[in-house]
Amino acid sequence: MAPQIDLNSDLGESYGAWRMGDDATMLELVSSANVACGYHAGDALGILTTLGQAKERGVAVGAHVSYPDRVGFGRRNMDVTSAELTADVIYQIGALQGLAKAAGTRVTYVKPHGALYNTIAGDARQADAVIAGMLAVDPTLVMMGLAGAPILERAKAAGLPVVAEAFADRAYTPQGTLVSRREAGAVLHDPELVAQRMLRLATDGVIEAIDGSILQLDAQSICIHGDSPGAVAMAARVREVLLAGGVEIRSFA
Template identity: 55%
Template sequence: MTDALDLNCDLGEGFGAWTMGDDDALLDLVSSANVACGFHAGDPTIMRTVCERAGARGVTVGAHVGYQDLAGFGRRPIGISAAELTDHVLYQLAALDGIARSTGTQVRYVKPHGALYNAIVRDADQAGAVVDAVRSYDPRLTILGLPGSEVLRIASVHGVPTAAEAFGDRAYHADGRLVSRQRPGSVVTDPDEVAERCLRLATTGEVVSIEGDPVKVRARSLCIHGDTPGAVELVRRVREVLTAHGVAIAAFA
């Protein structure tokens, strides 16, 4: 059984007058905040506000970097060279860390978003580009990603710290990949079901795939997406169930 787990959520994903999710309520519940860096969502004001409030609550800040795709919320594959991707990730990471430091905190880890997150599970070139950006900025930063992914493998080869994560609100295939959001049932929104999935992940390191098979997913961090319907209640219920079963919530970075 896992003694402690990180509970992370994607935050700061509004843009200008457009809002998404209840950042304040979620910051009261999570231990780590994946803060959008302006490419798939977020803007300087939102970034600063979330960093300030995360720091005040003792929540660890991570850079939620993605493809440059505001219109598609970073969930569309983007054709980009590895060299350009390294520059884009470095730009986002440096921007958020600069803002975070101005508020008295700092970026402690990097978690890619959406289509980029999915790409670097198997695409070694794109994964290597992300690792190169982190290494050039601060090789002490942890990269958070899917267990068995190329990005975690490459990071480990280069001595960059890694942490594996699991998703309480997303369906899995039997091979450990996430089910495409285009498919019905890919997002789990029932609080009790999500909490049960997270408890199983915490205590057995398994989740049941959409095909009905158990999948080994040993993770240090659990994620609930901030834009999942009812995200606040999902995270609250997960936290209640985990702590009731003796699983402490603590940031990994």
């Protein structure tokens, strides 16, 4: 069988007259869309528009839940209580479910955003709070998380289906974590380099770490950030190289 992989991107993040990314074009390239739920970005009309475009293109929809942090775009750590975090997750999924229904599609997975994503990768308390929110809404929702992170095992143990993802435009440490954005070389900008790295990941299950060592990485989805400069060009090249290399692009959902 030909190898297959999902391509996902963070979308629905524009707010009023402020535009973030090119959702319509990205939706022609990816197979899954992580759609903002209003806590870190996105307004109701913009989110609804993105959901409608995802429906038209047959792209799967996930809830991109976040800390309540519009000013920091969800990238600031927050020491919230478990009860607050669970309620916030329920609220965001519910809001996106309503908009998705109106657009003729449905929410099939959850991918936490930014600081929340990074925190729950290793923080058991906050991880369990997010898991509890998902279970309360719909236990069939898939948890998307960082490949190799403990959050995936915790979610699986709680009964949630899971999918592991890798990041196309981010550098990795030899331990399998993402290099901090504060460090040089953390974000990759060369579409050809990124595309070849992702082809190797999809076909051989390995990726080169920042120190040149080879890292085994079991990932079923690849994230291409929709808010980075040149995101569309990078996504297009990744898709082109994967298809040329015999990899089928298909949503896990």
